[in-house]
Structures are given as C-alpha cells and as structure tokens.
Amino acid sequence: MKNKKYITLGFASVTIAISILFSANLFAKATENTEKEASRLEALAKFTKVISIVEQYNVDDITIEELMDKALQGMMGNLDAHSNFLTQKDYKKLKVQTDGEFGGLGITVGIRDGALTVIAPIEGTPADKAGLKSGDIILKINEKSTLNMTIDEAVAIMRGKVGDPIEITIVRKGEAKPLPISIVRGVITIESVYAKTIGKDILYVRVTSFDKKVVEDVMKAINKKKAMIKGIVLDLRNNPGGLLDQAVGLVDLFVDEGQIVSQKGRNKSDDQVYSAKKSNTVTNVPLVVLVNGGSASASEIVSGALQDHKRGVILGENTFGKGSVQVVLPITQKEAIKLTIARYYLPSGRTIQAVGVKPDIEVQPGEVKKQEDGFSIKEADLKKHLEEELDKANGDAKDKDKKSKKAEEDKSKKDIITQEQLYKDIQLKESVDIIKALIIVKG
Template identity: 60%
Template sequence: MKSILFSFFYVVAFVSFIHANEVNTLETKSDLDNETTQTRFESLSKLTKVIGTVEKYYVDDIKLQEIVNKALKGLMQELDAHSTYMDKKYFKEMQIQTNGEFGGLGITVGMRDGALTVISPIDDTPAYKAGVKAGDIILKIDDTSTLNITLDEAVGLMRGKPKTPIELTLVRKGENKPILIKIIRDIIKIQSVYSKTIGDDVLYLRVTSFDKNVDVNMRKAINKNKTFKGIILDLRNNPGGLLNQAISVTDFFVNSGVIVSQKGRDESSEEKFSATSANTLTSVPLVVLVNAGSASASEIVSGALQDHKRAIVVGEKTFGKGSVQVILPITDDKSEGVKLTIAKYYLPSGRTIQATGITPDIIAYAGEVPQESDAEFKIKEADLKKHLEGELEKVNHDEVKTKEEKKNSDVITKEELFKDNQLKTGVDILKSLIIMKK
C-alpha cells in the first residue's frame, strides 16, 4: 500500500512538473539557469512525500484534500501578509461581500509584524462610532485569540449577521492595559466622497475609500465649486481601493508626468501610469491630509502629489502598503484560486511605498488645537481705560456675526476646525499658499 501511495505522489509530482513548465511564462531564463530540472523534480517529490507521510501517520484521520488545502494556506501565508489561498468557501464569502449582504464592523485590518492591526476604521460605521482607531492591535475577537491567526480567518470571525454583537480586545499606544470594545454588526454602507466648505475660499474634499465612483463624485464636487482658491484633500483613515481611481484623482491635479509605476520580479515588465493635461481640473493650491490609517491607493495619491510638488502633505506617517495583488484561478470552474502579490508600486521619484509609507512634509498630530486659557493673565488693548471705542465696536460686530453663523452640514465651522489639529494645520498652510499665489 505504501509503495502504491508514493507511486501516486510521484506521478502527481511529475505531472505538476510538466504543467509548471508549460505555464512557465512568469519565469525568466535566469531562473531556469539557476535551478536545474533535477532540483525542481526533487523539490516536488519532497512535497508529495511530506503530504503522504501526514496522511498516513498523523494522529487524526485527515483526508488528502484537507491536507493539500492546509499546505496551500501555509505556503501563501509564508510568502507575505497579503497573499492567500482562496477555497470555495472563501470565494463564496467574497461574492456575499460584493453584494453587500453581510454584517460587518467597518474596519480595514492587516498584519503588521505578525500582529492583527487596524489599518483604519471607516467613517460612520459601527467600529468608527465605537471608538476603534487606526493602529489598534486586535488581541482577541470575542473569546478567540488572534495569535497566529491568518488575515482571512480574522475577517471571517468579525463578519456576521447584522445586529449581532461582537467584542474586540485591543492594545492601543499610550494605554496601560488592553481595551474592551463592544460593537453591534451592521450592513456597511460607505459614502466614499463628500465635500464641505471652510470659510469663503477653501473647499474640503473627504475621500474615505477609492471605490469605483470616486473620480466621478470628485469631478462633480470640484466643478461645482470652481470659485474656491484652495483645496484640502482629506485621505486620513483611507485604506485604499482601486488603482485606476487613485490615478484619476491624482490626474485631476497634475498636468503631466508619471503618477505611479509597478514592477514585478522581471524589471522588463514595469508598467507606468502617467497624467494628461486633458484630465486636469484645477491648479489651485492643494493640501493633503494623511495619517497611519492612510494606505495603498491613498498613499499613491499623496505620494505622487508630493513628488510632483503639487501639494503639501500634512499629518502623520502613512501605513506603508505598496504591493500589488491579483486573483488567479487554479480550478477549471474558477471556484478556487490564489490572491498573489505580483508587483510593488513606485512613486514618480522612484521611491517605494511598501513598508516605508509616506512621510508628510509637515508633521501634525491628531487632537484639538491648543487654545489660550481663560485663566491666563494678559492685558490687551480692549482692557485699557481709554481704548479706541470705534475699532472695538467693529471687532465685536464681526465676532457676533461669526457666532450667529448658521450651522450647515456642508460647512466646517470654526469650532469644528479647532477640534481637529491636523485639519486646522492644513487650512493654515493652505491659506499661506493662497496668499503667496496672489
């Protein structure tokens, strides 16, 4: 029986070897020169021997299909944090997610140094409202530890029926002990783009993720507000999305030149994406806001605008996700496949995003803007006994006008601005750029 078993695996190995050579288009000539046919055959034989040994001697009775699936998952997990094997169940879950018929938390997660880390919470989702923050490390999902868990397993645990509860145990920088956050799952509906105004001359554009409609919605917002003298592009906690949308958004502000390029292991396969003047919508001064939750496509946009000297980037260092994944089917019915990293993104200057992120031109931390304390003892002109009454009346009139300003969901008020230090810093810089342009 043993000889029959191993004969079977040797046949599988030989067939795999033939198949590998038939689809060898991804390998360069130097790869084949460095690895002999004999070595390749021996490696495949070793794999089949291990699988056969596990099937025959492992303490539990595991079927061959399950062993192979586990081997494939382990292989992909060892490559990098983003490559993965997708079985039929995983494919089905992806289809459910695409149709929007699943309950979720509204967070994007990734593996950083082996730890399950929140890349960013999505605006106005259960996780965002519950207080989950970018950079939080997830220790437990309900009672399940995330130690040695795969990214797909973690996502599967966090999904569930809408209106069902879940508990996350988090480690947060600056906190002395883990934080327990209770969340109620819900259908995740995302508004990817919305716009507001700041004062009379600043347009605020918030992009929460790069879905298929970002370029259309941003074009509408910019064309609708042609009179504004400067733009704040807020990409904080934006986990990324579609590459073509990142290219389109950058193209709105850049006349020419490379926006981003991607290179695989064969440098001759480099692909470049460039800006065209026909797609440029505006040349007004621009400030981009980023933080640790800005990843992938948002890093491409902020990095390209920074390299082209088209925008001032303000905030905190970004996440550093600059790799390209594709889904390749491995079965005839395309019900199973692998998500494989095939390339890395490179910015116009040639620098990579992967594991380094984008360093802002101006570092600004989250929180409220420090303001003058009422307890501080200071004497001003208005406190003098014989101050100029006419001027004081004018100032007071302006202050009353500001206080009586109607609250509008399309307007960011002065009070809201002072609650967001990064936004306030960005606005101050933008106003300086507007003055300089005059």
C-alpha cells in the first residue's frame, strides 16, 4: 500500500511539473506576442507621425493619397529588385495580355547591382536588330535617367506606338563611352521555338522564350525527326524565361524521373516540388544545352536541372541569376503589389538567385578562326575552274550562274544549319563537336 501511494504521488508530481512547464511556455509565448504587438504598434505610430509631419510642413502641397503611394513604392522597392507597388496605371498595364500584339522594343530587362540591365534582346525584334546585347546597362531612355527607376516604369516608357522612335543610352563592357542607340518601336511577335538540322543526325532546337506552347512545339520538332536524330543541341541563349510549367515540361521530355525544381518560401503553403514522369520522356539521345548571360529564370531552371541530372552538357557562359518567384496581390480593385514570395531550388538543392548556372564548358561567343595557309589549289578546284571556263566559252555561264544561285537560295531556305553558319558561331560549333563525340561514346 505504501508503494502504491508513493507511485500515485510520483505521477501526480510529474503531472504538476508538466503543467507548470506548459503554463510557463504559454506565458513566455504570450509575453513574446505582447511585445511583438507593442513593437508593431509603435512602428505604425512612428510611420503615421512622419506622414502627418510631411503632409503639414513639406514645402510643396501634397495629399495624403500621394504620400501613401510614395511610401508604398519606397517600401516595396527596397525589399528586392522584383517587388513593387502597382498604381492604378501600372496595374492596368500589367493586365495587358502578353501574347497580344503591342508596340515595343523587344527586350527583357532586370535590375543587376542596382542598375537597369538588359537580360536579353528577343530574337528578330527592333532591339535585336539595333544591336542591344545581354548585359548592356541602360543609363537613359529618351534622355530620362534610369537611376532609381523600377522595371515596370522602364517598360512603360519603352512601350509605345508602333513606328515611333526611341533613344536608349547604354553602357557596354569594353566600350570607353556610353553608346546612344536609336530604335523604332515595332509590333512584337515572338516565334518561341524553331528547329533545324545539322548534318544528317543532329537536331538544333532554339527556344527564345517560355510561352504556353513551348513543350508542345519542342515535342513536335523531336518527333518529326526522331527516326534520324542521334543528338540534340538545345539553344537557350538570350532566353529571358517565361512560364514555369513549360520549363518543367521541357526538362520532363529528357529526364525519366526525379525532382526537376522546387520552390520554397516563408509560408509552407508556397512550397512546391515539381518532378519528372517517365511517361513524358520522348528521347534519351545525347544533349548539349547552350546558355549565356541572357539566359534567365525558366532557362536557368531547365539548364540547371539537366545539369544536376547529368542529362546534358551545359555549354556557353554563366547565366543571369534570376531564381525568385513573384505574385501579384490586389490590395484594392485598381491597385496591387508585386511581391517575391519564394525562391527556386534545383534538384541538388542549390539556388539560382544572384548566382546563375555555371556551364560545364565555358565558351565565349565569337567566330571560329580559320587557319590561313596562304594560296593553295587542289586538283578538284582546278578541274572545276577549267569546266567553268569551258562553259563560258560555250556561252552557258550565265545560265549556270543563275541555276547555282537559285540552288544556294533554296538551300538557305531549308531547315538546315550550314558549315559556314557553324563557323560564325563558335559556341554552336563547339556544341556540335561535343554532340558528335557523345554519339561515338554512346555507340
């Protein structure tokens, strides 16, 4: 009986101790919450006081609404390069469908080291034809300084009526002085995917941006040539990104299983993991991915995921380093905020943000230098020359020249990349050489 009493008392003592500990934890948490709330109220009071003082004593008359807008712009702009407050005008512009036609330059811009920077010119657009390059820093737009200008403000100025001119002043690496570039706004229509063949068995696929049909179009290009292709070059150079689901889907065409990308935020509800499915894989032929400083966001997810899975060789230059997730959250019916809520992580767990994807093989852009051996002539060249001279003597030279010219034009119109084109693009030439080596290794 004594033992029983002792045991009962022991359990009671433990229960009391747990209760005291639990109560202490609750008290500590309640105290912490009270302190946080007091600090929050104090900060809000300070903010209200500053607003009131500025409204009352500022040298220029300014309304409370204008003050609040400025305060919100300053607060959001100081969080990170991609978060900002959208006024009624900004929000309306953001709602414009990106797949519709609009007058613009055809560049994607971002903030790098506090400067408005060209991420990539979109191929074939006025900006591309005018010579804007990835990495160019935009100093002025129509004589207006870009200092402290948000991305949305810059885009709003650059967009405009088709046919209207605009002048961009840029700073380019390697140039001693700022360069003024005049561009005429054009209708921006983008061909996101196109494919060509190199030789008999290599498929070249160029993806310029990640719109809603990228996966479908790349799959069609592969399936069309599937019987003959032994290797693929996937070109993501100057691709500024786009839809996440298309980036995931593109990786899924080449990877059988495993994680493709994950996003992690402060709130668990924002966390997502995207994985590959074997049923979506269309080919396992050797793959080389071309990237450069204009490859951003979705392009970095694709190249980084393929690199982590050791599914392809990444060749070119370090990518831009944009690995964050933004959402637009309405705060009124006419205004909103764009807020960074998460970051992307590659299968290995590494982040893209501000780091980018480092290529497996670094190759700078340029032309392939041809070896100059001085004058030389082969027997075949001599024979061809003599035949042409004979044709001229017979009066057939003009007809042959016309036929030859037409044959060359027809050849250039076909979906092929010539040897001459390869020699003008050393990164592409290197990627083809690697693909050929991988095909031999694979047997």
